[in-house]
Structure formats: structure tokens, C-alpha cells
Amino acid sequence: MAKVILVALGGNTIKLPNEKGSSEEQFRNCRKTALYISKIVKNIDPEDRLVITHGNGPQVGNLMVQQKNAQDIVPAHPMDVLVAMTQGQIGYMLQQSLVNHLKEMNIKKSVSTILNQVLVDRNDPEFKDENASKPVGNFLTQEEAKEIKKKNPDYIIKKVKPGSGLCWRRTVPSPDPISNLDGDVISKLIDAGVIVIASGGGGIPVLEDEDGNYNGVEAVIDKDLAGEKLAEIVGAEIFFILTDVEKVKVNFGKPNERALGKISYLEAKSYFEKGHFLAGSMGPKIKACLRFLENGGERAIISSLDRAVDAYHGKTGTVIEKK
Amino acid sequence: MAKVILVALGGNTIKLPNEKGSSEEQFRNCRKTALYISKIVKNIDPEDRLVITHGNGPQVGNLMVQQKNAQDIVPAHPMDVLVAMTQGQIGYMLQQSLVNHLKEMNIKKSVSTILNQVLVDRNDPEFKDENASKPVGNFLTQEEAKEIKKKNPDYIIKKVKPGSGLCWRRTVPSPDPISNLDGDVISKLIDAGVIVIASGGGGIPVLEDEDGNYNGVEAVIDKDLAGEKLAEIVGAEIFFILTDVEKVKVNFGKPNERALGKISYLEAKSYFEKGHFLAGSMGPKIKACLRFLENGGERAIISSLDRAVDAYHGKTGTVIEKK
Numbered sequence: 001m002a003k004v005i006l007v008a009l010g011g012n013t014i015k016l017p018n019e020k021g022s023s024e025e026q027f028r029n030c031r032k033t034a035l036y037i038s039k040i041v042k043n044i045d046p047e048d049r050l051v052i053t054h055g056n057g058p059q060v061g062n063l064m065v066q067q068k069n070a071q072d073i074v075p076a077h078p079m080d081v082l083v084a085m086t087q088g089q090i091g092y093m094l095q096q097s098l099v100n101h102l103k104e105m106n107i108k109k110s111v112s113t114i115l116n117q118v119l120v121d122r123n124d125p126e127f128k129d130e131n132a133s134k135p136v137g138n139f140l141t142q143e144e145a146k147e148i149k150k151k152n153p154d155y156i157i158k159k160v161k162p163g164s165g166l167c168w169r170r171t172v173p174s175p176d177p178i179s180n181l182d183g184d185v186i187s188k189l190i191d192a193g194v195i196v197i198a199s200g201g202g203g204i205p206v207l208e209d210e211d212g213n214y215n216g217v218e219a220v221i222d223k224d225l226a227g228e229k230l231a232e233i234v235g236a237e238i239f240f241i242l243t244d245v246e247k248v249k250v251n252f253g254k255p256n257e258r259a260l261g262k263i264s265y266l267e268a269k270s271y272f273e274k275g276h277f278l279a280g281s282m283g284p285k286i287k288a289c290l291r292f293l294e295n296g297g298e299r300a301i302i303s304s305l306d307r308a309v310d311a312y313h314g315k316t317g318t319v320i321e322k323k
Numbered sequence: 324m325a326k327v328i329l330v331a332l333g334g335n336t337i338k339l340p341n342e343k344g345s346s347e348e349q350f351r352n353c354r355k356t357a358l359y360i361s362k363i364v365k366n367i368d369p370e371d372r373l374v375i376t377h378g379n380g381p382q383v384g385n386l387m388v389q390q391k392n393a394q395d396i397v398p399a400h401p402m403d404v405l406v407a408m409t410q411g412q413i414g415y416m417l418q419q420s421l422v423n424h425l426k427e428m429n430i431k432k433s434v435s436t437i438l439n440q441v442l443v444d445r446n447d448p449e450f451k452d453e454n455a456s457k458p459v460g461n462f463l464t465q466e467e468a469k470e471i472k473k474k475n476p477d478y479i480i481k482k483v484k485p486g487s488g489l490c491w492r493r494t495v496p497s498p499d500p501i502s503n504l505d506g507d508v509i510s511k512l513i514d515a516g517v518i519v520i521a522s523g524g525g526g527i528p529v530l531e532d533e534d535g536n537y538n539g540v541e542a543v544i545d546k547d548l549a550g551e552k553l554a555e556i557v558g559a560e561i562f563f564i565l566t567d568v569e570k571v572k573v574n575f576g577k578p579n580e581r582a583l584g585k586i587s588y589l590e591a592k593s594y595f596e597k598g599h600f601l602a603g604s605m606g607p608k609i610k611a612c613l614r615f616l617e618n619g620g621e622r623a624i625i626s627s628l629d630r631a632v633d634a635y636h637g638k639t640g641t642v643i644e645k646k
Contacts, residue, residue, distance in 0.1 A: 020398050021397065022398035022400075023398070023401055023404050023539075062397045065393050065397050066389040066390055066392070066397055068393075069389070069392040069393035069396070070388050070389040070391075070392035073388055073392070074385045074388045075343050075344060075345035075346070075348075077345075077346045077412075081412055081415065081416070084412050084414070084415035084416075085408040085409075085411045085412045086408075087411045087415075088407040088408045088409070088410045088411025088414070088438060089400075089404055089407050089408045089411065091411070091438045092403070092404065092407035092410075092438055092440070092527055092539075093404070093407075095438060096440065096529070096537050096539070099504075100535075100536040100537060103535050103536070104534070104535070104536075110507055110508050112437060112438070112505060113437070113438035114436070114437065114438075115410075115411060115414045115415055115418060115435070115436035115437075115520075117415070117418075117419065181422075182433075182435060184433055185433050185435040185512065185517055188511070188515050188517070189511065192511050194508055194511070197438075204415055206419065211427070212423075212426055212427070213423040213426070214419050214422060214423060216346075216415075216419070
């Protein structure tokens with residue numbers, strides 16, 4: 001019984017928070033990440049299919065800094081184009097690293113990265129400036145914020161931290177993914193046994209206009225929610241979110257803090273509704289897991305990269321099952 | 324009898340020389356380019372397959388400027404990563420534009436962009452600094468050249484124009500493509516009827532080390548030579564180079580200048596060997612056409628985008644045939 005497994009990689013698996021993000025650093029992280037993924041490949045049935053998606057926050061942040069610094073010479077690009085560029089950058093680094101590890105382990109699997117557009121809805125509440133919720137790029141002083149706003153009147157810049165100093169940030173809408181526009185091609189490739197890297201950075205966000213044309217939009221889609229949409233389309237049985245914690249916690253930071261092991265869909269939903277998970281961190285991951293199980297998925301796992309194989313075998317991680 | 328047609332797009336089909344390269348400009352050019360390509364799709368047999376490749380010179384140039392300007396804050400990336408980023412950027416713009424035109428024309432074809440690595444040989448003569456032949460990025464003053472060399476000791480910077488002023492440029496090796504590392508996946512997709520965009524910017528250049536690992540390298544592969552290698556791998560019958568001239572000329576700029584129409588492989592080879600085509604311009608295109616015919620291709624066409632359909636039907640363009 002061949003299964004489809006969708007692995008979603010957090011941004012920290014490619015660029016560590018304390019790193020500047022040189023190619024050397026990012027390749028080193030990608031190789032480490034790819035080693036763990038190749039161990040998953042070794043542990044699953046040879047007939048099982050793997051699809052990989054990844055975040056791109058730090059990479060888009062770096063690109064934004066580069067664009068801002070050269071803005072008077074070279075035009076800056078909007079978010080859709082930046083996401084496309086990071087799909088190229090990260091897809092290349094991950095694909096090459098994974099191919100090398102699979103070759104070394106004598107596993108004969110092709111790996112391919114697909115540029116991937118994801119449809120969003122122009123009526124999504126996030127497209128109202130006051131609702132836009134995804135901070136991107138550097139923290140700014142009020143002065144810098146004003147200067148950037150002057151040069152780019154369309155930008156939404158919000159105060160993201162109380163107090164003074166570096167507490168402003170450019171903010172873009174984070175609309176819900178409606179559908180993955182490259183789902184048919186991705187399905188064809190996984191059916192052919194190819195390990196596919198897709199929906200990077202949540203996918204390139206596009207709207208459909210009245211004439212049926214697709215156009216990019218200034219937004220960033222949450223990579224776990226977009227990954228869930230992709231998981232649906234390719235009929236994945238397992239949705240595997242790899243992040244920096246071994247298990248998800250409830251009552252986080254409180255005396256009764258507790259790590260979650262194997263739990264049911266209803267338990268997870270109840271914790272989610274009670275507000276145990278932060279909006280900018282574990283919240284969208286749990287939301288994505290719940291959606292996955294509602295849409296026909298069998299098992300959602302959240303764990304860390306270095307415990308991935310054990311979590312796959314049910315020995316650790318937070319495992320959420322339909323019933 | 325279904326045919327495979329490989330179309331190679333010149334850099335000017337995406338960014339015009341007099342443009343700064345904003346996303347608006349590049350999308351406008353991509354839409355125009357995609358309109359002509361969709362007309363080709365309409366004119367070929369529905370069973371015929373199309374593979375598209377493209378240049379990336381102006382886009383990599385812009386990225387290099389952005390990276391240089393932010394170098395003290397964000398690390399600059401090597402050429403392999405920059406090529407990957409432009410494959411993302413241009414692939415996205417072309418794919419979206421083409422999908423929109425095909426939808427409008429009610430042609431049901433999927434379009435997909437594949438991140439694409441191309442293997443080169445570490446013993447290629449271009450990897451000797453004195454042989455490196457591909458100028459990349461901006462023209463520099465001697466002072467700027469010195470400053471960049473100081474910050475990046477590994478860079479090769481050459482005098483590219485006689486005289487004084489802006490006559491220095493960063494130069495990278497332009498090695499011959501050995502093989503397309505994603506050929507099997509690309510073949511699978513075109514067999515399934517997908518229009519594939521691949522080998523962008525000549526492909527991401529990689530070397531294979533003693534252990535069989537692939538690693539990126541500071542180089543740029545000629546997009547027409549890489550396109551030819553891809554054409555071989557997918558068994559293309561027609562290699563279609565779209566550039567800014569309707570026909571190739573011999574005795575260029577002389578009183579006996581003449582545009583070439585339908586010619587044989589041997590004629591083309593003879594003109595090539597007599598030095599009629601410039602190294603930085605028509606030379607590699609003719610070289611790629613000759614190789615294509617030597618490696619089993621049937622017909623190589625060089626023409627302009629707006630005459631593409633007529634050239635496909637043999638009404639214009641320079642058409643080189645095996646015999």
C-alpha cells in the first residue's frame with residue numbers, strides 16, 4: 001500500500017537565525033536537512049512517494065535588503081517575484097543536497113523542483129490593509145519606515161513591537177491558499193516516482209482576474225497552509241511538519257506546560273480553539289494539520305528534523321490522527 | 324508523427340536593452356513573448372511537444388548590482404545560486420504569461436518550470452582564469468574593478484574594451500555543457516504533454532567531485548549550447564532559436580552582406596569555420612545549431628520572435644537542415 005508523504009520544512013532548516021545567510025552557510029544547513037530527509041526516504045517503503053515543501057522567510061528578507069540598497073539603480077521586485085526567486089534559490093540548494101545524499105546511499109530516486117503558483121482570493125480579508133498580518137524583511141526605525149513608505153507608497157508598514165527603536169516592519173497580506181495551480185504536474189511527477197520539491201515559501205501568490213488571467217499579488221502565503229493544500233491535491237496520507245521542536249506544547253511557558261504525544265483530531269482541535277498555539281508560530285501549523293485531517297488525510301506529525309525518523313515510526317513527535 | 328520542438332529565447336525577449344528591468348516591464352515583455360509562443364503552439368500539431376529555454380544575462384546583471392550594494396549587510400551569492408534565482412524569476416513570469424495566453428486561446432496544455440542543473444567539466448579550458456570568457460554584470464571603472472577585486476579576491480576581472488573609462492568587467496568561465504542533470508524528469512513531463520520551461524540561463528552550472536557529489540561552480544553556461552544539450556536529451560527534431568534578427572547574415576557590415584535563408588549543414592559549417600559569426604553573438608547560436616544536426620536533429624531555425632510562425636513554416640528565418 002504505497003503512501004504519499006508531504007514533508008514541510010521550517011525556515012530554520014535552511015538558514016539558522018544567528019547566521020547572515022551566505023551560500024556556504026545555507027548549503028551546509030541544506031546538506032544536514034537533506035541527510036535527515038534521505039533517512040526518511042530510506043525508512044519508508046520504496047513505493048511510497050515523497051513531496052517536500054519549505055519556508056523562505058529569511059531568504060526573502062535578505063533579498064528585500066539587497067533590493068532596498070540598490071533601489072535607486074535597479075528596480076525592486078514585488079513579493080510574488082521575490083517568492084519565485086527564493087523557490088529557485090532554495091529549491092536548487094535542497095535538490096542538489098538531497099540528490100547527493102541519495103546517490104551516496106545508493107537510493108535511485110529522481111528529485112525535481114517545480115516553480116509553483118498558488119491561487120488566493122481577492123476577497124480574502126487579509127487584503128484589507130488593516131488586516132494584513134505577515135511582517136516581512138527587517139525591523140525598522142520610525143525614520144526608516146517613513147523613508148521606505150515615501151519611496152513605496154503602496155507598502156503597508158506597521159508597528160510590530162511596543163516601545164521605541166526598531167519596532168516597525170513592512171507587512172503584507174497572508175491570504176488563505178485556494179488551490180495549487182501546478183497540482184496536475186506535481187501529481188504526474190510523484191506518480192512517476194519523482195521526489196518533488198514544490199510550493200516553496202507558501203507558493204507564488206496569484207489572483208485570477210475577471211478574464212481568467214492569473215496575476216501575481218503582493219502577499220505571502222503561509223507555507224504550512226499551502227503545504228496542506230498541496231497535500232490534499234496529491235492525495236497525501238501523511239503530513240509531516242518538521243520544525244525546531246520535538247513535540248508541540250500546551251500551556252506553553254506555564255507551570256502546567258505539557259508536551260503532546262499521540263492525540264486525536266478532536267483533542268488537537270480543542271487545544272487550538274482554546275488558544276494554546278501562537279498565531280505567528282505553532283498556530284498555523286496546527287491549523288494546517290486540522291485541515292489536513294478534515295480533508296481526508298490520515299496522520300499529521302509535528303517534530304524536529306533530527307527526530308524525524310523516530311517521529312515517522314511513532315516513537316516521538318506530536319502525532320495527530322483522525323479518530 | 325509527433326515532433327519535439329525546443330525553443331530558445333534570447334534575453335531581449337524578456338528585458339529590452341533600454342529598460343531598467345522593473346517587474347512591470349519584464350512582465351509586459353514576457354506577455355508579448357508568450358503571445359508569439361502561444362501562436363507557435365496553435366500552429367503545431369496538438370501531439371507535438373514544446374520545450375522552452377531562455378537567457379538570463381540582464382536579470383543576473385541586476386541581481387549582481389543589488390548584491391554588491393548590500394554586500395556589507397547581506398552576503399552575496401555565487402553565480403550558480405544567482406542562476407537558480409533567475410530560473411525562478413523568469414520561469415515564473417514566462418509560465419504565467421504563457422498559461423494566460425493559452426487559456427485565452429482555449430488550448431488545454433499545462434506549462435511547468437523545472438529548476439535545472441547542468442553538468443560541466445572541471446578540466447574545461449574556460450576554468451583557467453586567462454581563458455574565462457563570459458563578462459557578467461556592469462561595466463566598471465578601473466577603480467571600481469580594484470575595489471571589487473579587493474572585496475572578492477576570487478573574482479576574475481578583465482579589461483573588455485580598449486581605451487579608458489568603463490572598460491572593466493567581471494568575467495566568469497563559460498564551460499561547455501556536458502549533460503543536463505534533470506533530463507529524465509523533463510522527458511517524463513513532455514511525454515505527458517506538458518510544455519516545459521527548463522535550462523534557463525544555460526542551466527545552473529555544477530561540477531561532479533571524486534565522490535560523485537554535485538557542487539555549484541562560479542560559471543555561466545551559454546544558453547544556446549545548453550539548449551542544444553537539452554534538445555538532444557529530449558530527442559527534439561526541431562531546434563528553434565528566437566533572437567532579435569529575422570535572418571542570420573554573412574559578411575556582416577560589408578558591401579557583400581547577405582541574409583541566409585534555407586541552407587545545408589555543410590554550408591553553415593563552412594561559414595562558421597570561415598569566421599562569419601561573432602563569438603559573443605551569432606557564433607554560439609550557429610555552433611549550437613551545428614551540434615544539434617550532428618547529434619541527430621533534423622532542422623535548426625534562427626529567426627525573430629515576431630516572425631516565428633512564418634519561420635516555422637519555412638517562409639522566413641535562417642533554416643539549417645541536415646543535408
